[in-house]
Amino acid sequence: MPYTIKPCITEKELELRIAALSSMSPRELREEWGRVWGTACYSHNYALLRRRIAWRLRCLCYGGLAASAVTKAEQLADLTQLRERSPYVRCQSPKVQEQIIPAAPKAETVDSASPTARLATPGAFAKKAFNGRIYTVYALDGGRFAYDGATYKSLTAVAREIAGFRISGNRFFSTNTSFSTK
Numbered sequence: 645m646p647y648t649i650k651p652c653i654t655e656k657e658l659e660l661r662i663a664a665l666s667s668m669s670p671r672e673l674r675e676e677w678g679r680v681w682g683t684a685c686y687s688h689n690y691a692l693l694r695r696r697i698a699w700r701l702r703c704l705c706y707g708g709l710a711a712s713a714v715t716k717a718e719q720l721a722d723l724t725q726l727r728e729r730s731p732y733v734r735c736q737s738p739k740v741q742e743q744i745i746p747a748a749p750k751a752e753t754v755d756s757a758s759p760t761a762r763l764a765t766p767g768a769f770a771k772k773a774f775n776g777r778i779y780t781v782y783a784l785d786g787g788r789f790a791y792d793g794a795t796y797k798s799l800t801a802v803a804r805e806i807a808g809f810r811i812s813g814n815r816f817f818s819t820n821t822s823f824s825t826k
Contacts, residue, residue: 651707658705665694673697680704770817772806779806781817 653661668676673693677685680700687693703709709717768783781802782790789795791802799813807816 651705653701653704655705658701661701662698665697668694772817774806 665673665676670688670690673690674685676697677683677693680697685693766783766785770781770783772779772781779791781799784790784795788797789799789802791805794805796802796805799817800811801813803811803813803816
């Protein structure tokens with residue numbers, strides 16, 4: 645979206661539209677967002693919507709950012725600093741993983757406290773002793789998990805089902821547990 649804009653509303657219209665924002669319902673705010681920004685609005689933070697709509701209306705009235713400000717912002721935006729992938733994905737390369745975990749186990753057994761446990765290979769399983777019973781969870785395709793004949797979207801969902809309260813799946817299965825393919 646261009647930041648330098650050809651002015652298309654008058655100051656009087658600007659004042660009226662900004663004043664009307666404070667009395668708009670949430671539905672009307674989202675509709676106004678669509679008219680002003682030209683995109684769908686999914687936010688439910690109505691104070692932010694009012695401020696962003698007002699900012700955009702001022703841009704439409706006064707012409708937006710100065711060309712010098714746009715140029716300066718482009719100069720400051722060093723694209724080499726932007727991440728193409730998250731650091732978590734970067735750590736999955738074998739070379740980096742060896743640096744982080746010197747004695748990392750092979751593919752057959754993965755310690756559930758390690759970063760690769762979240763990406764357990766299909767067919768791997770984990771056992772957990774809890775309340776005098778042993779629970780077995782199997783990793784499936786697509787990052788899903790199977791437990792007791794049901795499929796769960798995450799290890800946390802399985803841990804919540806077993807424990808009966810909210811708990812991180814990685815934390816719950818980390819004690820004396822490992823994903824194994826044997």
